[in-house]
Amino acid sequence: MYGLDLSGRPEETRVVVAMSGGVDSSVVAAILKREGFDVVGLTLQLYDHGEAVHRAGACCAGQDIHDARRVADKLGIPHYVLDYESRFKEDVIERFADSYLAGETPVPCIECNKKIKFRDLLQTARDLGAAALATGHYVASRALPGGGRGLFRAADPDKDQSYFLYGTTADQLDLLRFPLGEMPKSETRAIAHELGLSVADKSDSQDICFVPSGKYTDVIERLRPEAANEGDIVHLDGRVLGRHQGIIHYTVGQRRGLGVASGEPLYVVRLEAGAARVIVGPREALETRFVPLRDINWLGDMPFADVDGLPIAVRVRSTRPPQAAILHVRNGEAMVELPEGEFGVSPGQACVFYESTDPRSRVLGGGSILSSQPSLLGLKHASEWQLGLTA
Numbered sequence: 001m002y003g004l005d006l007s008g009r010p011e012e013t014r015v016v017v018a019m020s021g022g023v024d025s026s027v028v029a030a031i032l033k034r035e036g037f038d039v040v041g042l043t044l045q046l047y048d049h050g051e052a053v054h055r056a057g058a059c060c061a062g063q064d065i066h067d068a069r070r071v072a073d074k075l076g077i078p079h080y081v082l083d084y085e086s087r088f089k090e091d092v093i094e095r096f097a098d099s100y101l102a103g104e105t106p107v108p109c110i111e112c113n114k115k116i117k118f119r120d121l122l123q124t125a126r127d128l129g130a131a132a133l134a135t136g137h138y139v140a141s142r143a144l145p146g147g148g149r150g151l152f153r154a155a156d157p158d159k160d161q162s163y164f165l166y167g168t169t170a171d172q173l174d175l176l177r178f179p180l181g182e183m184p185k186s187e188t189r190a191i192a193h194e195l196g197l198s199v200a201d202k203s204d205s206q207d208i209c210f211v212p213s214g215k216y217t218d219v220i221e222r223l224r225p226e227a228a229n230e231g232d233i234v235h236l237d238g239r240v241l242g243r244h245q246g247i248i249h250y251t252v253g254q255r256r257g258l259g260v261a262s263g264e265p266l267y268v269v270r271l272e273a274g275a276a277r278v279i280v281g282p283r284e285a286l287e288t289r290f291v292p293l294r295d296i297n298w299l300g301d302m303p304f305a306d307v308d309g310l311p312i313a314v315r316v317r318s319t320r321p322p323q324a325a326i327l328h329v330r331n332g333e334a335m336v337e338l339p340e341g342e343f344g345v346s347p348g349q350a351c352v353f354y355e356s357t358d359p360r361s362r363v364l365g366g367g368s369i370l371s372s373q374p375s376l377l378g379l380k381h382a383s384e385w386q387l388g389l390t391a
Helices: 023-034 062-075 085-101 108-117 120-127 170-175 185-194 216-223 375-386
Strands: 014-018 038-045 079-083 132-134 140-143 149-152 231-235 240-244 267-272 277-281 287-298 310-315 323-330 333-343 350-354 362-369
Touching: 014 023, 014 120, 023 038, 023 062, 023 132, 023 185, 038 062, 038 120, 062 079, 085 108, 085 216, 108 120, 120 132, 120 170, 149 170, 149 362
Parallel strands: 014 038, 014 132, 038 079, 231 277
Antiparallel strands: 140 149, 231 240, 267 277, 287 333, 287 362, 310 323, 310 350, 323 333, 350 362
């Protein structure tokens, strides 16, 4: 039940639950306890910014730890808090700041899942003798016909978190379980009320969890003061239109808040970190058809070296549905071709691979977007890449 697929009697099977203090992970712990499993709750303390302890939409800080402990006490399960603040700062927050400084738009939740939750936390679960680590993510994990487990989009399309979990490895999937992947969020809330959990009506976590003010630039400027260096705002045709107070205030595809006057709508086309320049232009300059990738995590059945020309579906932003694409691989490097084109593709974001555009399709992995090229330039770059003329 709940997609656990665990052998042995429940009362003899230990399952560690990653309890964030929210309704989703609390319900996971509750239903596993109700099924008779030997449940142990683990909560990570990742940061503590004072006001973030009580800020609605935050997670992994003081109030959430308190909420997780209350739920564990009600369920009668052991609960432990692990101090991961230093690891989180080094692997997630520092990397987040450096990525923005390089002109990228990072997704810190992906790094947190890869570097903290599904690396260190999984090892702790193994050390505790657990048969599985269960989380409250909305994504599905199922046994594959040829052995092993696959990652699939969640039943609730509005809550599907597969975009943020593409970096999960095949070895990690063997131990991970996602009991909420096959149910809608409304059912999760209903179970929480049915079981009398104190967090039944708690708001979902939102935005970037470690940014207490909701303004990410404050965090970056505190960590990297040089991020506020001024520079030029330049039109694609070479005209200098104005000055900016740091490229960290801009992302590819941005239209509002550019601070320049123009007779046409302008968008951020690219960020040149080395020269501290923000390049702007018309919307059509944002169209991209070829997207080179780095740091690939491959979850498909065939060897990655053999997938050149594979028709797949991809998401280049978490808010977009998967669209048809072609995956090209040469000498271990990957590029995604988007026949329909896409606007506002930003370096640092994730490009996630799916088997198809089907709402319940399998996740085939993904990578980090290395760069974005306007369609005309992208055609030239893609041709050179295919010929092996570029690194």
